[in-house]
Amino acid sequence: MNIFETTAVKMSGVTQDGEIGSAVATRANIIELTQAAEDAVLRPRDFGAFDHVLRAALAARVALLAGDEALESYYLTGAGDRAVLDQTGADQWLEVILSFVDKVANETRDVAAEDILALQGAGISDADIVRLCELVAFLAYQIRVIAGLRLMKGAAA
Amino acid sequence: MSRIVHKFTRTVPHWQPRVTPVKLDEATPEQLDALKITPSNTKVSDYVLTLAHDVESLTVRSPLFNAIMYDAGGMSRSERELGALGASMVNRCIYCAAVHADRHAKLEKDTGVTDELFAKGENADLSVRNRAIFDFARKAAEAPPAAGQAEMDALRDAGLSDEEILDLILSSALFGWANRLMHVLGDPVRQEATA
Numbered sequence: 380m381n382i383f384e385t386t387a388v389k390m391s392g393v394t395q396d397g398e399i400g401s402a403v404a405t406r407a408n409i410i411e412l413t414q415a416a417e418d419a420v421l422r423p424r425d426f427g428a429f430d431h432v433l434r435a436a437l438a439a440r441v442a443l444l445a446g447d448e449a450l451e452s453y454y455l456t457g458a459g460d461r462a463v464l465d466q467t468g469a470d471q472w473l474e475v476i477l478s479f480v481d482k483v484a485n486e487t488r489d490v491a492a493e494d495i496l497a498l499q500g501a502g503i504s505d506a507d508i509v510r511l512c513e514l515v516a517f518l519a520y521q522i523r524v525i526a527g528l529r530l531m532k533g534a535a536a
Numbered sequence: 537m538s539r540i541v542h543k544f545t546r547t548v549p550h551w552q553p554r555v556t557p558v559k560l561d562e563a564t565p566e567q568l569d570a571l572k573i574t575p576s577n578t579k580v581s582d583y584v585l586t587l588a589h590d591v592e593s594l595t596v597r598s599p600l601f602n603a604i605m606y607d608a609g610g611m612s613r614s615e616r617e618l619g620a621l622g623a624s625m626v627n628r629c630i631y632c633a634a635v636h637a638d639r640h641a642k643l644e645k646d647t648g649v650t651d652e653l654f655a656k657g658e659n660a661d662l663s664v665r666n667r668a669i670f671d672f673a674r675k676a677a678e679a680p681p682a683a684g685q686a687e688m689d690a691l692r693d694a695g696l697s698d699e700e701i702l703d704l705i706l707s708s709a710l711f712g713w714a715n716r717l718m719h720v721l722g723d724p725v726r727q728e729a730t731a
Contacts, residue, residue: 425592444680483716510590512717524706527708527709530685
């Protein structure tokens, strides 16, 4: 794996040349595992209630919530006909999921037991609740690695 | 009886899942492998058993977590803990904050920094270097992320190398992930003797 071709590093604009690229190369194992984590949460073999297309659409939504339009575009390419997740008129299952995803992504501190009960009340299994959390939680990490690398790159310019 | 802990503390609470963890005797071979179960090691936390519901993520996350927090070189272990703590305080993950404040205090053999942070939050009286590290972690953890040029400049002015700054980015970002599991999937609780 070329670490400079992984999603996180590529999106940051950090390249092999230069001091920031050299620093990133010292943590090549971490960058490789970061990409492996994306594969595991976006495109798992056992995807449960959330197929790869829906996962990509949710990832695009979370990226946009974080203000990262480049990352949103990247995930939209895998989102097919789910590209526009519209909460208005969505079925109840999707509506509950979108509310949960938005809250975990951007109002993390306010998440409470009731939010898990709402998912369970909509018939979502405990295994699928964990899968959904891992997806949103991983994205919070990836978004912040990209944002941090962009700042490092800016500071080096 | 148990009660939910709402205040930051260095005394690590018990973590009580809001979903039913995987039962060890019903775990699949892949789950057992991710849980590193051996005949001599059958004690697994409820947290790991909860995450075993998504075994593909767990299998990658455990080595990634260890690499970011413990690999040699770059930022010191206690400063990575400060990055973890900054994120955990923003997300109000009481459990993560307790674990990583406790580790910071033990690594530093001093409770001063974490006492100050829990007492005064972002207004804590910190050294220039700790201030730069904590502020970056705190701003980076906001949603959307709010760390900017000023926070990056402060890290460089405090003398952090590129390798150290990268480790701080990674450790604080990692807790954007960990907080969204621990704080969302369970409650930090304290067992109380029944009257």
